[in-house]
Amino acid sequence: GDSVTQTEGQVALSEEDFLTIHCNYSASGYPALFWYVQYPGEGPQFLFRASRDKEKGSSRGFEATYDKGTTSFHLRKASVQESDSAVYYCALAPTGFASALTFGSGTKVIPCLP
């Protein structure tokens, strides 16, 4: 079945560092790809999506590009801030009408003072 694999566990980095969270997927056809962010005490919330090869999604300084060749949708941010402390989930929606999102296991981002 469809699956999403992303950077496991947590990523600790200094504020203003460049952030990358890797996401790779396995699905047939052209699934839609998503990033969601979950802050403490809240449910996951939509960050952005991409639906076709080479399409870039972006929001709040985060971006990712759909790459069908490498089946990837890596999340990047040029300068991480303390307010970016959260869990980030990569997800896919398979082609087809009667479907729902499949999520990765989540990556916790921990910005530290430089």
Next chain:
Amino acid sequence: DTTVKQNPRYKLARVGKPVNLICSQTMNHDTMYWYQKKPNQAPKLLLFYYDKILNREADTFEKFQSSRPNNSFCSLYIGSAGLEYSAMYLCASSRGQGAETLYFGSGTRLTVL
């Protein structure tokens, strides 16, 4: 208002007893979902309603039931809780199905003792 509400926030249950979790949304969304989230694991889809049609995942088919008495409300029912049901339960809704944006509630943390 893009709010999905879940009640209660925390739920304690005894092994072998039933559990009923409630979710509501006021966005007139067609689809409502239930996901189970355990530590260090991906949120796992349990089931979803598209309008009045219930879709349940094959591997959790017999463990969870649900009802949607109207467009706004959806419940998740566990007939006999086991220790393995301890988890965060996330409800979500979307305007349609498939590649639609999901709006999540804050979750209900269920602890089974």
